[in-house]
Amino acid sequence: MHATSTLTEADRLMTVCNSCRYCEGICAVFPAMEMRRAFSDGDLNYLANLCHSCGACYYDCQFSPPHEFNVNVPQVLAQVRCESYEAYAWPQFLSGAFQRNGLVISIVSALSVAIFIIGFVLSHDASVLLGDHTGPGAFYKLMPHNAMAVLFGGATLYALTATAMGVRNFWRDIGEPAGTLTEPASIWQAIKDASTLRYLDGGGVGCMNEDEKPTDHRRLYHHFAFYGFVLCFASTSVATVYHYLGREAPFPWYDLPVALGTLGGIGLIVGPIGLLRGKARRDPVLQDKTKYGMDVAFLAMLFLTSLTGMMLLGLRATPAMGLLLALHIGIVFALFITMPYGKFIHGFYRFVSLVRYAKERREAAEHA
Ligand code: SF4
Numbered sequence: 001m002h003a004t005s006t007l008t009e010a011d012r013l014m015t016v017c018n019s020c021r022y023c024e025g026i027c028a029v030f031p032a033m034e035m036r037r038a039f040s041d042g043d044l045n046y047l048a049n050l051c052h053s054c055g056a057c058y059y060d061c062q063f064s065p066p067h068e069f070n071v072n073v074p075q076v077l078a079q080v081r082c083e084s085y086e087a088y089a090w091p092q093f094l095s096g097a098f099q100r101n102g103l104v105i106s107i108v109s110a111l112s113v114a115i116f117i118i119g120f121v122l123s124h125d126a127s128v129l130l131g132d133h134t135g136p137g138a139f140y141k142l143m144p145h146n147a148m149a150v151l152f153g154g155a156t157l158y159a160l161t162a163t164a165m166g167v168r169n170f171w172r173d174i175g176e177p178a179g180t181l182t183e184p185a186s187i188w189q190a191i192k193d194a195s196t197l198r199y200l201d202g203g204g205v206g207c208m209n210e211d212e213k214p215t216d217h218r219r220l221y222h223h224f225a226f227y228g229f230v231l232c233f234a235s236t237s238v239a240t241v242y243h244y245l246g247r248e249a250p251f252p253w254y255d256l257p258v259a260l261g262t263l264g265g266i267g268l269i270v271g272p273i274g275l276l277r278g279k280a281r282r283d284p285v286l287q288d289k290t291k292y293g294m295d296v297a298f299l300a301m302l303f304l305t306s307l308t309g310m311m312l313l314g315l316r317a318t319p320a321m322g323l324l325l326a327l328h329i330g331i332v333f334a335l336f337i338t339m340p341y342g343k344f345i346h347g348f349y350r351f352v353s354l355v356r357y358a359k360e361r362r363e364a365a366e367h368a
């Protein structure tokens, strides 16, 4: 007996697949499935979070619709995955944010931008917003650096705590000991698998999106988005170090924080546009349509983070700087505080699932 009808359907599919095993070479899900004879809710949530939704096992399957077995692994695992985000969310009363997620994230973002605009005006006067602020320390004429550090430090701490608690709930539910997350060999293997998106390659031919013709587009755009985010994070980190060494933003275009931020910003524009385009064209049979808004909201937030950052870079010496700063840090603040309650969370559950899979695969090889 499973907790939801989606998990019951996933159990039925995994039982069919475990008898068939045709797809065992495509990705990590099928070998992990073969290590089990029965599937608990935790097992199914683990397999769902291992799935990268490459679509190959739908087009390769002789039992997919219109066959009466109605086997659609990518769609059902996508549904299980989305339900798992809600089930493991911390604190649990905020799990409702996964319902109508696009609307929730839009409201939080709009409020966040408005609060920064109002905050700038109230702490000075309305003219500060459209005033000319240039040279080192220009940003801090609108909001002191220490206030920014406390606000964003607090938001980051909250997001990381809520994410860690969600991952802890997941880890307990799948019955894995905490020690697995400290095994260097498993972590290193998971880093390699995640950083190359090894299981988004349809078993070597590419990901299937709009039809059964494989391409590497989704993997490529995912890389743009992921590494773009990493570079932007590195840019902010270097800028923080600079600040405490006595150098104040904004920095010249050739300086490290700007160079890293510009490269990252390009990735965060190209990646989300490519992924949004791919999503619009994706075969509906592969998707959990009820969570379309969540995926779009996440990609839109990454895109807007970059777009507002690039506009701020380009127009920082003009009177538009104040409004653009409010827009940019408002979007970034909303991105961070909604991180545990949106699509951002998929990266964390998928990574720890890869850690567990690396351990299981190593143990299976040792006992073979
Ligand atoms: S998805 Fe279809 S072909 Fe692949 S293992 Fe399952 S039943 Fe077999």
Ligand code: SF4
Pocket (backbone or CB within 6 Å): 023, 026, 027, 028, 029, 030, 050, 051, 052, 053, 054, 055, 056, 057, 058, 073, 074, 077, 199, 202
């Ligand atoms: S959709 Fe791709 S990653 Fe997911 S189970 Fe099927 S083959 Fe594996």
